[in-house]
Amino acid sequence: MRRILPLVLMFLLLAATVQAAEVKKQLPGDLTLAEARKVLETALIKAEAQGVPMNIAVVDAGGNLKAFVRQDGAFLGSIDVATKKARTARFFNMSTAQLGAASQPGKELYGIEVTNDGLAxxxxxxxxxxxxxxxxxxxxxxxxxxxxxNVAKAGAAAFESVKKNK
Structure with missing residues (x-):
């Protein structure tokens, strides 16, 4: 009996751990896959309307890739650029256009693009x-x-409408 009790307790602990792992929790401040898809889909519609093949990347709060699409004919080199633009915006909490303006010669952030393994x-x-x-x-x-x-702003605007409808 003494040998069985530790095994039973270990089994119950393992079962409780597995059950807890199966519970999926949304972290506060996290981007859901459904939200990322909506952003991506709306941006894709805008890209198609412009008639220019695009690479579109969506990252989560930590700058990790959450969703991505490369349209047929989009430049291969733009895969990295799209991902870096998303990460750059997230890393510095501003649009890449705003960061670009602050990083021109003579400005306070001049040279920042060579940090973080390269920024856009x-x-x-x-x-x-x-x-x-x-x-x-x-x-x-x-x-x-x-x-x-234009495409990035369309995707961001879609996110605004998704969160308002919740």
């Missing part, structure tokens, strides 16, 4: 904010800076 400091990276908390960012690359920015 031109338009096309926008923040995703929920209830005043930054929960992610979108980065777009493949067209002109204006085209990339």
């Amino acid at each position: 400091i031109f338009g096309g990276g926008e923040l995703l904010v929920k209830d005043g908390v930054i929960v992610g960012a979108i980065g777009v690359s493949g067209g002109s800076v204006a085209e990339d920015t």
Whole structure:
């Protein structure tokens, strides 16, 4: 009996651990996959309307890739640029256009683009904010800076409408 009791207790502990692992919790300030998909889908519609193949990346609050799409014909080199735009916006809590303006020669952040394994400091990276908390960012690359920015802003606007409908 003394040998069985520790085994039973160990089994119950293991079962409780497995059950706790199966409970999926949404962390406060986290971007859900459904939200990331909505941002991505809306940005994709805008990219298609512009007629320019794009790479679109959505990152979570930690700057980790949450969703990504590369349209047929989009530049291969823009995969990295789109992802860096999203991460750059998230890392510095501002759009990449804003960071770019602050990093011009003679400005306070001149040279920042060489930090963090390289940053993207031109338009096309926008923040995703929920209830005043930054929960992610979108980065777009493949067209002109204006085209990339238009697509990123469309995705960010879709996020605004998703959170208001909840």
